[in-house]
Every structure is written in C-alpha cells, then in structure tokens.
Amino acid sequence: MFSSFSLLKKLDWLIISAIFILTITSILMVYSTTHQNSDWHMAQKQLLFYAIGFLVMIGLSLVDYRIFREHSWILITFYFIAIATLIGLLFFGTTIRGSRSWYNLGFFNFEPIELIKLVMVFILAKYFSSRHIEMYRVRHILISGLYLAIPVTLALKQPDFGSVIILGFIWLGIMIISGIKWRHFATLGIAGIGGGVLAWFFLFKDYQKARLLSFLDPYKDPLGAGYNIIQSKIAIGNGGLWGRGLAQGPQTQLGFLPEAHNDFIFAALSEEWGLIGAIILLSIFAFLFWRILKVCLQSQNNFARLFALGYLLLIFIQVAINISTNLGLLPITGIVLPFISYGG
Incomplete structure (x- = not known):
C-alpha cells in the first residue's frame, strides 16, 4: 500500500x-x-x-483505490447504504419543486441520488473490469442492469428523470468501453425507445x-x-x-x-x-x-x-x-x- x-x-x-x-x-x-x-x-x-x-x-x-478492487464487500456495503437512503426518501423526504429527492438536515438538504451516482460508477467499474473478456455473455448485461434498475426505480418514484438519464448513460458508456457486442447495444437501444414510449403514456404527468x-x-x-x-x-x-x-x-x-x-x-x-x-x-x-x-x-x-x-x-x-x-x-x-x- x-x-x-x-x-x-x-x-x-x-x-x-x-x-x-x-x-x-x-x-x-x-x-x-x-x-x-x-x-x-x-x-x-x-x-x-x-x-x-x-x-x-x-x-x-x-x-x-485497490482496496475497492480487491474487496467487493466494501462497494456492496456502500451500494446498499445508498439504496437505503433512497428508500428512506419515500417516508422522510422533503418535496422541493415537485420531487421528493432531499432530506432536510437543517443547515442543508442532502440528495441521496448524488451518492448513488458515484457508488454506481464504482460498482460498474468493479463488475466489468473483472468480466470484460466475457462481455459477449448477455447475463453480464442483465446482472449489471439489475444493479442499475434498483436506483432507477427509486429515482422514478421521486420523480427524478434527469438522474435516470445520467445513470443510464453511465451504464451504457462503461459497457461500450468494456466491449459489449453491438447487436446487444442495438437491442438495448430499441428497448430504451420502447421504455420511453411507455413512460410517456403511463409515467409522465401532464406538467x-x-x-x-x-x-x-x-x-x-x-x-x-x-x-x-x-x-x-x-x-x-x-x-x-x-x-x-x-x-x-x-x-x-x-x-x-x-x-x-x-x-x-x-x-x-x-x-x-x-x-x-x-x-x-x-x-x-x-x-x-x-x-x-x-x-x-x-x-x-x-x-x-x-x-x-x-x-x-x-x-x-x-x-x-x-x-x-x-x-x-x-x-x-x-x-x-x-x-x-x-x-x-
């Protein structure tokens, strides 16, 4: 060290x-x-x-930084702590400009989604760095997508569509550099468009x-x-x-x-x-x-x-x-x- x-x-x-x-x-x-x-x-x-x-x-x-690379449990612990703070918003969050995205801590407002963004960078870097030679396997896309799906779902509950966009781009960017097959990328693109259409009709409010x-x-x-x-x-x-x-x-x-x-x-x-x-x-x-x-x-x-x-x-x-x-x-x-x- x-x-x-x-x-x-x-x-x-x-x-x-x-x-x-x-x-x-x-x-x-x-x-x-x-x-x-x-x-x-x-x-x-x-x-x-x-x-x-x-x-x-x-x-x-x-x-x-090699501590995080060699001891996955540290990153997983931070991940679940960050997820817990997002879940807590559903019960204790402060609503500002129509979104329940903050904890009011008196002197300042804490926005947990910012923590999850950084944690997700660590998690995805760790996951793909040890599996980049197996990126042709669809299961790695699905597993990494599961890491993403939990905070994205909680962000949509707030709602915070901007953070959803950011998390999605980070996931896609790291996967592309890791060597994702282009046919898999195209499939994700089509799924993303389909998800956007569904969100427009069933998730988005009039405003x-x-x-x-x-x-x-x-x-x-x-x-x-x-x-x-x-x-x-x-x-x-x-x-x-x-x-x-x-x-x-x-x-x-x-x-x-x-x-x-x-x-x-x-x-x-x-x-x-x-x-x-x-x-x-x-x-x-x-x-x-x-x-x-x-x-x-x-x-x-x-x-x-x-x-x-x-x-x-x-x-x-x-x-x-x-x-x-x-x-x-x-x-x-x-x-x-x-x-x-x-x-x-």
Whole structure:
C-alpha cells in the first residue's frame, strides 16, 4: 500500500487547479444570483460546502483505490447504504419543486441520488473490469442492469428523470468501453425507445409532458411551460460579447431568470460575463475532461480505467445536458451544472 505522502504526490494537480477555478467561479455566481435576497448567506454556505469537499477529497486520496478492487464487500456495503437512503426518501423526504429527492438536515438538504451516482460508477467499474473478456455473455448485461434498475426505480418514484438519464448513460458508456457486442447495444437501444414510449403514456404527468415539449416551441406557452427557456435565452443574449458585469445582469438581478443560482446558472453567467466568459468556462471544462481522459488512458488496470471513464461520463453528461437546456436545445430536466450550481 502506498504511503500517504506518495499518494498525495500522485495527485493530478492540474485537475485540482481546474476544479479550484470552477469553485471560485461558482462562489462568485452564487453570490451574484442570490445576494439581493440572502446577502452573503448562500455564497457563504457554498464556500463551506467546497471546503468540506476539499477535505473529503484529500482524505479519499489517502486511500489506496485497490482496496475497492480487491474487496467487493466494501462497494456492496456502500451500494446498499445508498439504496437505503433512497428508500428512506419515500417516508422522510422533503418535496422541493415537485420531487421528493432531499432530506432536510437543517443547515442543508442532502440528495441521496448524488451518492448513488458515484457508488454506481464504482460498482460498474468493479463488475466489468473483472468480466470484460466475457462481455459477449448477455447475463453480464442483465446482472449489471439489475444493479442499475434498483436506483432507477427509486429515482422514478421521486420523480427524478434527469438522474435516470445520467445513470443510464453511465451504464451504457462503461459497457461500450468494456466491449459489449453491438447487436446487444442495438437491442438495448430499441428497448430504451420502447421504455420511453411507455413512460410517456403511463409515467409522465401532464406538467412533465408540457415541460418536455416546451423546448420545441416555448412561445406557445410563454408564461407557463415555456417561460424558463425563454428567459434563459434572453439572459444569454443580453450578455453580448463581454457581459453586463458581475451582479449587473438585468434578467438575473430583476428576478426574471428562474433558478439563476441552480438550474440556469450558465444563463446567468453568460449574461454577466458574456460570450467570452462562457467560452472560458467551457474551455476549463474541456481541459478538465481532457485531463481525466488522460488519467483513464494511462491507468494500469481495467478497474482504474473504467472508474476514471465513469467519473468523466458523470461530469460530462451533466455539463452537456445543463448547458443544452439553458440554450433551449434540450427539454428542462432539472440537471444542474457540476462545480458551478449551488449545492454541496
């Protein structure tokens, strides 16, 4: 087992630097989008969240990842703990914006689905890393799918369709890299389309259908389902090339842009920092993705490689979907912008 010092030396400080820049951006934007209503309260909490996160990161960096590869019971234990927290939401969860997805712990709200996302990356990396030469067997797809099906079912109960999409993409991405047969992938694609059709008719509520359709023609209901997308586009357009300045965006500061500190923080940033600021933000994300991909390619075993890939997918999918919804290219799903949106 590596010493603590040698593990710290092996950290990719370029990745940490990119994340640090994103955290500073987050604190500035959370302050900008909330200071009129809560003064420094939410920005201070965001700073505290990041301080705690940094300490957790340092602590985890001292743990040899090979422990998880060699002792499956540790991952299984974390998996069932995460599942238990999701089940608990059915009885003790707090409903926010129509979804029972949080525990109200007083100082902050805890969202268990975020824990299950990370645990699923570990579980899938462990499962496929030891079976990649047998990926032609359908049973491995079914067994890994069972790991996925439990949290997906519980997420649908909340409902949290955005997290279902993220978990599904992570599962598919890791399977593809592990060597799934393309005929099996095509079968899953057809099943996914069929499941989507069934969900549309039997699971989705009217307001959810309206939200999904509003991105096609938001002006059909400008004060209802299309309101958020319209205001987001206006905010982005207001920013121009250089932006209106921190805490100076009219859409954001006058309260027209909904959830400016959370779901639509990219639109708020684009309004106040302009196209140049948005491009810089995207460049930092691109740099972060490149560094994580480099770690993936340089990994010396399948478990580390698949975990790095899964973590990359976890961040990339959320970034891509959040920014696309802010631009009106995808329906609103409630997926936030990693490292930028408010929350721990």
